[in-house]
Amino acid sequence: MPRSLPIFDEDDPVWREAAKALFVVWATRTGRRLRHVPVAQLSAWELEDFWADDQLDDVPRPRPTHKALVAVDIVAFGAPGRDTRIQIRLRESMYTQVERALGATGLTLSDCHHEDRGDGAFIVAPGDADPCDLLDPFAHDLAAHLRRENRDAGPDLRLRLRAAVHYGHVDHDAHGVVGRAPVDLFRHLEAPAFRRAMAETPSADLGVIVSDSLFREAGHRDGRVDHDAYRPIRVRVKETRTRAWLWLPPARPGDPDGRLLDPAGA
Numbered sequence: 001m002p003r004s005l006p007i008f009d010e011d012d013p014v015w016r017e018a019a020k021a022l023f024v025v026w027a028t029r030t031g032r033r034l035r036h037v038p039v040a041q042l043s044a045w046e047l048e049d050f051w052a053d054d055q056l057d058d059v060p061r062p063r064p065t066h067k068a069l070v071a072v073d074i075v076a077f078g079a080p081g082r083d084t085r086i087q088i089r090l091r092e093s094m095y096t097q098v099e100r101a102l103g104a105t106g107l108t109l110s111d112c113h114h115e116d117r118g119d120g121a122f123i124v125a126p127g128d129a130d131p132c133d134l135l136d137p138f139a140h141d142l143a144a145h146l147r148r149e150n151r152d153a154g155p156d157l158r159l160r161l162r163a164a165v166h167y168g169h170v171d172h173d174a175h176g177v178v179g180r181a182p183v184d185l186f187r188h189l190e191a192p193a194f195r196r197a198m199a200e201t202p203s204a205d206l207g208v209i210v211s212d213s214l215f216r217e218a219g220h221r222d223g224r225v226d227h228d229a230y231r232p233i234r235v236r237v238k239e240t241r242t243r244a245w246l247w248l249p250p251a252r253p254g255d256p257d258g259r260l261l262d263p264a265g266a
Helices: 013-030 044-051 054-058 084-103 131-149 180-189 192-199 212-219
Strands: 065-074 113-116 120-124 161-173 176-178 206-211 230-237 240-247
Touching: 013 044, 065 084, 065 131, 065 180, 084 120, 084 131, 113 176, 120 180, 131 161, 131 206, 131 212, 161 180, 161 192, 161 212, 180 206, 180 230, 180 240, 192 206, 192 230, 192 240, 206 212, 206 230, 212 240
Parallel strands: 161 206
Antiparallel strands: 065 120, 065 161, 113 120, 161 176, 206 240, 230 240
């Protein structure tokens, strides 16, 4: 018996009268009937059919809420030379660096809904989190943590991340989250132009693609985001055709690529 219910003794006359009353009230409310036999002779399906609440489908579901979302993906996770042992280390490092960067926003991973994606992660911030925090300080701190992590790492253990940032309405079901916003987020993450930008900028430990709606929202925050640090980029994935914004951390002295790519034309 669940601990949220009292303990019933079938030999207790009070329990018998209470059970009888429940049957009578429910039959009166629903118009349903059971065979006039001892309860023990009723089949399980008869009892389930009698007690089923057809009104449950009409109970209002929680309304979708506007939330900040981020998805990260390890660049070249399945590249030759990255065996299972190395992939485990890369995943552990990814979660460590993401957790550290979230700390700058006042959040922890446990505060968020998060799903593992094998070579990445999907994170939905609480409803009261400021989505602009995912641009700064989150993205800036993540870039700094990756740079330190990769300082002495060899090619196979160097952790490079693609990250997509968005916000919008999110709903929940029995399996996780659903809605247009999560779909759009992963369309951005998988954009071929974004992948090419990272391939053409091998010195970048991190690339961040920001949805146009979030970028425009951040534009209303004076001094919050350096717009000159972002470049327009096209997202063309499946049915999605839209514009987004790419941020790559400033080049380090001696970086060979020099950040001279033009993702808007990719």
